[in-house]
Amino acid sequence: MTTETTPVRPDPARTKGRKAGFVGLGNMGWPMAHNLAEAGFELVVHDAAPELSRRFAAEHPNATAATGPASFHGVPVVVTMLPNGVIVREVVLTWDGGIASALGPGAIVLDMSSSNPSDTLELGTALEAGGVHVVDAPVSGGVPRAVTGELSIMVGGRDEDVAAVQPELQVMGDAARQFRAGGPGSGHVLKALNNFVAAATYCATAEALVVGKTFGLDTGVIVDTINTSTGRSFVSELVFGGHAVTGKYATGFQLGLLAKDVHIAADIAASLGIDAPVTALTDERWAQALSAVGPAADHSAAHKAWSEVDLTRD
Structure with missing residues (x-):
């Protein structure tokens, strides 16, 4: 017999008005970003298809479509939900100078894509000089659990960085389905x-x-x-x-x-x-x-x- 549990969610005081970036509004990314917006996050969104970003912003009053990397200035956490780690690296480091160029020390790239762990480690090394960190947190559960915010999440990264992104993670995936894999790259493994x-x-x-x-x-x-x-x-x-x-x-x-x-x-x-x-x-x-x-x-x-x-x- 299976027992359904009530999803563990963050305190609304930790999410309402909290700024975050979200890159990748595909089948999974759109409902994940939607749940963040519903939880009160102020989002800056970007997708390779600009019309998706504009439509998301039009449907969510607390979201804006990025016009370039500078739109992410001052954002403490940028979520990436992209096809692979090569594309993550391109968006973070090279897209018109890279999103990382707009992030301040202590900011975190929360990569929820299914990336190669070697790409994740290389990205982390590239971001070190600017004081930006990477948490890899790929997901499982498909579109249905993305919609309900009950994704299973496998998390790799430094303890302090993983703790810092809990408000985002607990909106997109129930804390009871969050699994701490280890250091950077281990979530993707x-x-x-x-x-x-x-x-x-x-x-x-x-x-x-x-x-x-x-x-x-x-x-x-x-x-x-x-x-x-x-x-x-x-x-x-x-x-x-x-x-x-x-x-x-x-x-x-x-x-x-x-x-x-x-x-x-x-x-x-x-x-x-x-x-x-x-x-x-x-x-x-x-x-x-x-x-x-x-x-x-x-x-x-x-x-x-x-x-x-x-x-x-x-």
């Missing part, structure tokens, strides 16, 4: 490992459905059985039960992003000299899917790269 496990589970589930349907079983029955048995997982229940066997393919999470996270996990294992054959094979499978189905496809459609068997329910 933990996120990559989590997504590798999800991706490996997807591979196994897809194979089971292909074998079962080829034998003559109904994929809906297979998924229903798995979801009430020992094979049950988030992947079998939501990704396959809600999308692959219905043909919906609309989880909101792009295939390219999951393939990237799996590759990060494989790189970490290789750099540590770990014998991790499942990691390597999962990386290979998702690289196949990336090439065949494309990065913009919903990740629930990855199985199309590995088999021509139609997994939709009979």
